[in-house]
Amino acid sequence: LLQRLASLAATAQEETWQSRQQLQAQRQEMARLQEELSRARQDGERWASALQRAQREALEREATRGAEQARQQELIRDMKGRLLELLREKDALWQKTEGIDTPMPSPVPRDPGLCARCHKDFRLLSRRYNCRLCQGKVCHTCSVDMGKHGRCCLICYQQRHPQAT
Secondary structure, X not given: OXXXXXXXXXXXXXXXXXXXXXXXXXXHHHXXXXXXXXXXXXXXXXXXXXXXXXXXXHHHHHHHXXXXXXXXXXXXXHHHHHHHHHHHHHHHHHHHHHOOOOOOOOOOXXXXXXXXXXOOEOOOOOOOEEOOOOOOEEOOOOEEEOHHHOEEEXXXXXXXXXXXX
16 A cells, blocks of 8 residues: 555656646746737837827828918919910900001112102212111111111111100
């Protein structure tokens, strides 16, 4: 009986030792899993923070884009209004100029010795000038000095500079 009790005690001790080994292994596994859970929670918090930041930035970009789009639409409206004003102004100017007949420069005389405007003879003291616009021959009195561009007859000058009349 004593041998049997010793055998049972040895078996019980062996089972206890194995149970302790299993318990220790399970505790180690549980510690490892808790550490992984902790890291996963930290990663989750970082991802949640990054997601919130990205959402906030997206909302800010959307608000900025909306404001820019509103400014562009306002600019387009202003430009269309200005275009309509310019078209009306063009039409009004066109209607004003519709009935205006532009005087043609006087034809070049057949006699090269006469002024195309006043028909005076060109002599030693009355110099002949070529009009730079219509190529007619005119005297000093019937021409206008245009600076670097030379001289032109009064008719061409008045056509080019109507405010001068």
